[in-house]
Amino acid sequence: MTGEVLTEVSAVVAPEREADLVAAYRDLVAGPLPDGLVRTELLSGPDGRWRIQTLWRDRAALEAMRTAAEPPAAPRLFREVGADPELAIFDVAVRSIAPAEPS
Numbered sequence: 001m002t003g004e005v006l007t008e009v010s011a012v013v014a015p016e017r018e019a020d021l022v023a024a025y026r027d028l029v030a031g032p033l034p035d036g037l038v039r040t041e042l043l044s045g046p047d048g049r050w051r052i053q054t055l056w057r058d059r060a061a062l063e064a065m066r067t068a069a070e071p072p073a074a075p076r077l078f079r080e081v082g083a084d085p086e087l088a089i090f091d092v093a094v095r096s097i098a099p100a101e102p103s
Contacts, residue, residue: 003058004038004092009074010051011083021050021081028073036061052077055092062089 036057052074056062078085
């Protein structure tokens with residue numbers, strides 16, 4: 001186990017609200033991010049299914065974000081566009097990163 005934790009918040013977003021979700025996510029990641037956030041992505045899939053996957057340094061970093069005064073951002077973004085978010089939390093068992101291509 002790496003100690004890292006991946007959260008996935010997903011929801012079906014109406015086609016007419018997808019641009020609003022993308023704009024809100026861009027605004028979110030342009031600002032300061034919570035301590036312990038390693039990376040985050042907004043993913044679109046078939047049938048209007050969208051996901052925000054976020055990799056956290058460890059469970060303590062995730063819990064600190066979840067208990068902060070500000071509510072967690074990913075579920076809030078989905079609710080703002082009228083979607084019903086679902087949360088899944090995964091412990092990262094093994095991690096591998098492909099080597100960078102020489103420039």
